[in-house]
Amino acid sequence: MSLAAGVIGTGVMGAEHARLLREEISGAHLAAVCDADAGRADAAAQGAAVFTDALGLIRSDKIEAVVIASPDATHAELALACIAAGKPVLSEKPIAATAAEGLQIVEAEASLGLRLVTVGFMRRFDAGYVEMRAARIAGQIGAPVLLHNIHRNVSAPEWFTGAMAVTNSLVHEIDISRWLLGSEFTSAQVTSGPGGDPMMVTMQTDKGEIVSTEVYMNAVYGYHVHAQLVGRQGSIEMAAPARLLVNQAAAQSFSFPPNWVPRFADAYRLQMQAWVNAVQSGGSVGASAWDGFVTTSIAEQIVGVLASGDRIGLSFPPRPELYD
Numbered sequence: 001m002s003l004a005a006g007v008i009g010t011g012v013m014g015a016e017h018a019r020l021l022r023e024e025i026s027g028a029h030l031a032a033v034c035d036a037d038a039g040r041a042d043a044a045a046q047g048a049a050v051f052t053d054a055l056g057l058i059r060s061d062k063i064e065a066v067v068i069a070s071p072d073a074t075h076a077e078l079a080l081a082c083i084a085a086g087k088p089v090l091s092e093k094p095i096a097a098t099a100a101e102g103l104q105i106v107e108a109e110a111s112l113g114l115r116l117v118t119v120g121f122m123r124r125f126d127a128g129y130v131e132m133r134a135a136r137i138a139g140q141i142g143a144p145v146l147l148h149n150i151h152r153n154v155s156a157p158e159w160f161t162g163a164m165a166v167t168n169s170l171v172h173e174i175d176i177s178r179w180l181l182g183s184e185f186t187s188a189q190v191t192s193g194p195g196g197d198p199m200m201v202t203m204q205t206d207k208g209e210i211v212s213t214e215v216y217m218n219a220v221y222g223y224h225v226h227a228q229l230v231g232r233q234g235s236i237e238m239a240a241p242a243r244l245l246v247n248q249a250a251a252q253s254f255s256f257p258p259n260w261v262p263r264f265a266d267a268y269r270l271q272m273q274a275w276v277n278a279v280q281s282g283g284s285v286g287a288s289a290w291d292g293f294v295t296t297s298i299a300e301q302i303v304g305v306l307a308s309g310d311r312i313g314l315s316f317p318p319r320p321e322l323y324d
């Protein structure tokens with residue numbers, strides 16, 4: 001039976017998730033969308049039902065699973081409503097706007113004893129990261145000692161603050177580094193440029209690995225995400241994010257994508273397919289509610305020391321057994 005999925009929010013990411021469910025995913029179909037903007041909702045629905053009330057979509061008996069792509073501040077309330085309705089949910093990152101709300105989601109799932117939440121940290125489905133993690137697990141470069149991450153955007157709006165670069169962008173590296181290394185972060189320190197852009201974040205893990213992440217929101221030349229994992233017996237890094245190399249005017253070049261949607265198009269599709277497959281088989285996949293909570297908690301703790309530049313020891317409440 002095809003899974004009836006509903007998408008809440010039809011902005012850039014919601015429209016892409018709706019398109020995937022309409023056109024590219026097997027085992028599921030787009031049953032409904034929800035957005036306050038009727039024109040945008042109709043464009044994404046293309047014949048599926050349209051709701052203006054997100055809780056109405058979640059509680060509808062015509063909807064079996066939910067994708068949340070509404071504004072960040074609404075994620076927690078909607079994820080909690082999905083848990084209350086017993087429906088699997090794929091929520092865009094972040095899981096919640098605050099760590100306290102993220103913990104509420106973890107506690108709700110833990111008391112239900114069932115994992116219903118997947119957080120859309122789509123980089124876990126990107127071929128480069130997947131191969132890098134497999135190489136680490138196979139011991140190809142020996143024990144990891146360093147991970148260097150680069151995260152550059154073309155430009156950010158005037159109102160985009162250093163704190164937002166942490167909660168909106170750095171969160172990807174927090175999640176993917178924990179996943180790549182299979183480690184937990186224990187401390188962090190940030191050095192910020194003027195107005196918080198660029199920033200350099202140095203973190204350490206419980207295995208002593210050092211993780212550096214450059215977040216540069218106004219890098220101009222293109223959207224550029226890169227990772228290099230350094231081990232005791234070698235290093236492994238991402239190749240250029242392109243299928244074609246152009247030879248012209250005595251030079252070889254490739255193009256950078258303008259933003260994350262084309263860069264991670266395959267990852268978004270593979271994530272959606274893996275989520276649908278997991279829901280169909282009663283399992284779970286991708287970043288859990290616990291991963292989402294830890295990431296939001298680390299981001300929040302880092303934001304607290306942005307101005308001082310102090311190194312901070314990171315701490316979390318105990319992890320419920322559900323996530324072992």
Ligand code: ISE
Binds near residue numbers: 153168169172260
């Ligand atoms: C954006 O919100 C995303 O989630 C992108 O994946 C990230 O690369 C970008 O920096 C964020 O602003």
